[in-house]
Amino acid sequence: KAMERTFIAVKPDGVQRGLVGKIVARFEAKGFKLVAMKMATATEDHLKKHYSDLSSKPFFAGLVKYMGSGPVVAMVWEGQGVVKTGRVMLGATNPADSLPGTIRGDFGIQVGRNVCHGSDSVESATKEIGLWFTDCELNAYTSCSQSWLYE
Ligand code: IDP
Numbered sequence: 001k002a003m004e005r006t007f008i009a010v011k012p013d014g015v016q017r018g019l020v021g022k023i024v025a026r027f028e029a030k031g032f033k034l035v036a037m038k039m040a041t042a043t044e045d046h047l048k049k050h051y052s053d054l055s056s057k058p059f060f061a062g063l064v065k066y067m068g069s070g071p072v073v074a075m076v077w078e079g080q081g082v083v084k085t086g087r088v089m090l091g092a093t094n095p096a097d098s099l100p101g102t103i104r105g106d107f108g109i110q111v112g113r114n115v116c117h118g119s120d121s122v123e124s125a126t127k128e129i130g131l132w133f134t135d136c137e138l139n140a141y142t143s144c145s146q147s148w149l150y151e
């Protein structure tokens, strides 16, 4: 399986509710490698690009407003299968359907306040990482646990 990168962001509700550390800890404990991280308050224009595939949805305007309502913590995580596994760790889009043990299942109630974002495919991850980070913000290093995580 190939090494991949995914874009994960703690949404404004997750930041306000003090869940940044808990969410970061789950990805760290799993063994994924943190490649980039920053706090940012996104502009409307930026969020419209980020969610461009959802522009025709009835909840689009509300989604852009929610995501711009405060700072997010944007991250890039790397590892084997991290795009798909990251989505599993997030849980279903609607926290009402997310299983206990997932981030949304443990920390959220409504779909419009679902705490955390994760790229849904390798292709989306590439687009989203390019939108949120410059190349020099993506850190190249070898994790000291690499040889204990991968055979
Ligand atoms: P995802 O975040 O699990 O990939 P998407 O379908 O890409 O889900 O939707 C993006 C975001 O839009 C969701 O995470 C959620 O915040 C919001 N959203 C999705 N569906 C609804 C809805 O029916 N009402 C309100 N907000 C929604």
Ligand code: MG
Residues within 6 Å of the ligand: 120
């Ligand atoms: Mg999505």
